[in-house]
Amino acid sequence: MSKSISIFAGLLLLAAVPVRSQDATLVESEFGILANSVANLHAEGEDLWVGPYLNLTRDGGASWLVSQADSIGRDANRVFSLDIEGDVLWIGLGRSDRSSGESVQTAAGFLVSTDGGQSFEYRFPQLDGPNDETEEYGVNTLSALPVIVPQQSPPFDLDYDPVRDELWVAGWASGIRRSFDGGLTWNRVVLPPDDLDYIHPDSTYSFRVEPQRGGTGQLNHMGFGVLVDEAGTVWAGTPAGLNRSTDGGLSWRRFSHDGTPGSPPGNWVISIEEQPLPGRNAVWAATWNSGGGDTAQFGAVVTRDGGETFTPVLQGEKVYDFAFRGETVYVAGDGGLFISEDGGTTWRGIRDFRDRNRPERFVRPGASVFSVATTSDALWVGTEDGLLKSVDGGQTWLVSRVEVPTNPATPTEDVPRVDAFAYPNPFSPDIDRFVRFRYDLPAPGTVRIRVLDYGMSLVREWTDDRPPGLGESVWDGRDAGGSRLANGAYFYTVSGPGGFAATGKILVIE
Numbered sequence: 209m210s211k212s213i214s215i216f217a218g219l220l221l222l223a224a225v226p227v228r229s230q231d232a233t234l235v236e237s238e239f240g241i242l243a244n245s246v247a248n249l250h251a252e253g254e255d256l257w258v259g260p261y262l263n264l265t266r267d268g269g270a271s272w273l274v275s276q277a278d279s280i281g282r283d284a285n286r287v288f289s290l291d292i293e294g295d296v297l298w299i300g301l302g303r304s305d306r307s308s309g310e311s312v313q314t315a316a317g318f319l320v321s322t323d324g325g326q327s328f329e330y331r332f333p334q335l336d337g338p339n340d341e342t343e344e345y346g347v348n349t350l351s352a353l354p355v356i357v358p359q360q361s362p363p364f365d366l367d368y369d370p371v372r373d374e375l376w377v378a379g380w381a382s383g384i385r386r387s388f389d390g391g392l393t394w395n396r397v398v399l400p401p402d403d404l405d406y407i408h409p410d411s412t413y414s415f416r417v418e419p420q421r422g423g424t425g426q427l428n429h430m431g432f433g434v435l436v437d438e439a440g441t442v443w444a445g446t447p448a449g450l451n452r453s454t455d456g457g458l459s460w461r462r463f464s465h466d467g468t469p470g471s472p473p474g475n476w477v478i479s480i481e482e483q484p485l486p487g488r489n490a491v492w493a494a495t496w497n498s499g500g501g502d503t504a505q506f507g508a509v510v511t512r513d514g515g516e517t518f519t520p521v522l523q524g525e526k527v528y529d530f531a532f533r534g535e536t537v538y539v540a541g542d543g544g545l546f547i548s549e550d551g552g553t554t555w556r557g558i559r560d561f562r563d564r565n566r567p568e569r570f571v572r573p574g575a576s577v578f579s580v581a582t583t584s585d586a587l588w589v590g591t592e593d594g595l596l597k598s599v600d601g602g603q604t605w606l607v608s609r610v611e612v613p614t615n616p617a618t619p620t621e622d623v624p625r626v627d628a629f630a631y632p633n634p635f636s637p638d639i640d641r642f643v644r645f646r647y648d649l650p651a652p653g654t655v656r657i658r659v660l661d662y663g664m665s666l667v668r669e670w671t672d673d674r675p676p677g678l679g680e681s682v683w684d685g686r687d688a689g690g691s692r693l694a695n696g697a698y699f700y701t702v703s704g705p706g707g708f709a710a711t712g713k714i715l716v717i718e
Contacts, residue, residue, distance in 0.1 A: 246590025259287030300363030346409020378431030445477025473507030627710035637685035653705025
């Protein structure tokens with residue numbers, strides 16, 4: 209991602225409607241989870257909440273519920289961040305805005321529930337008014353750039369502090385913000401500018417509160433991660449380092465990569481999580497390779513003493529998320545899932561994920577691991593190719609994907625009644641790696657899949673032995689000689705026991 213951003217001029221284009229209640233009764237999901245790219249996981253007791261569509265399981269994945277909140281899904285809104293404290297749920301919403309011709313991540317507001325997700329109230333995004341051109345910081349009146357449009361201010365992270373009843377949000381161009389009244393109003397949080405490592409409200413300053421855009425502004429005024437730990441210490445992650453406040457967000461100290469062994473591996477802090485431990489909880493942060501000179505790199509860093517010292521770990525790995533079970537640390541990253549059973553001293557990596565009961569179900573090689581969470585008896589892992597569950601510490605897995613039925617109870621234009629289908633379709637071998645053929649067999653036996661070109665010449669054929677019921681076979685987009693097929697339309701046939709036969713068409717696009 210680029211270090212610089214642009215703030216679009218104009219007024220906030222959201223409907224001027226009052227905060228409203230939304231009937232969001234949790235209902236059974238016909239399709240299980242509703243997206244195979246699982247970027248958000250949050251465990252609360254035995255409950256596991258899953259983004260980007262706010263799924264919930266309370267029985268270890270045997271069944272799935274989905275929220276009916278009308279702000280999720282409508283206008284392509286998705287869950288960008290979530291935090292749960294008992295029955296209180298905060299959901300940060302965002303979407304991809306293509307009105308300018310490019311895809312721009314955009315704020316879409318928040319949902320808050322105080323009854324465990326049965327109903328929600330909506331809150332507007334954490335933005336300024338057009339005249340918010342100054343910010344009071346202690347003895348200072350600082351000039352400030354009003355961030356008044358939702359583009360480039362999605363809520364990448366949030367943390368609800370139930371002790372103080374405060375909500376903290378990391379909103380990229382809108383920086384770090386906090387609400388004292390349940391999201392009805394928002395306050396800017398002033399962090400050090402890029403040329404200072406420490407600020408205090410009793411000192412005099414003249415810097416401008418402004419996210420970087422082009423050649424102006426501050427990288428450290430752009431928010432990507434936020435956490436309030438058990439001691440009330442506030443941690444804020446930006447592209448310029450890890451910021452710490454021990455007085456509720458008034459004074460701040462910034463920690464950044466300086467090439468010494470005890471500094472963070474990189475400066476762009478995209479995730480901050482707390483590891484519950486006896487005594488002082490540990491705080492972990494994912495740092496990306498941005499700034500810090502030639503010695504900066506991807507990795508993670510942990511502090512076990514509230515920020516007095518830091519220990520870099522997993523240097524060279526692009527990290528997204530953390531989860532914990534006692535001393536065991538689970539880390540999600542581009543290179544797979546990483547597990548340390550000794551608090552981060554040694555690590556083992558897992559890159560091959562296959563269903564222990566159905567070997568044909570697997571996560572495609574090279575898929576990123578985006579998120580991780582633990583319930584009392586399970587480890588959950590979100591990837592860009594499905595949701596994983598392990599009850600033996602990562603030794604074996606169960607794979608969950610969107611369970612689109614071949615014969616839905618209520619067929620629609622989007623989900624018709626068919627004997628077999630292929631997904632994704634269109635299929636890009638470079639991006640998707642595999643296309644999956646899904647079918648429902650009346651009896652156990654051998655399934656034969658044939659792929660033909662537009663002239664009906666055979667280009668690939670293979671067989672799989674499958675039990676009765678729903679099954680999947682995969683194809684890598686290559687012909688029998690191992691050559692990648694040209695772009696275009698291809699036909700497939702699926703035949704099996706009991707006279708089962710189905711045909712379809714798939715589009716290959718690079």
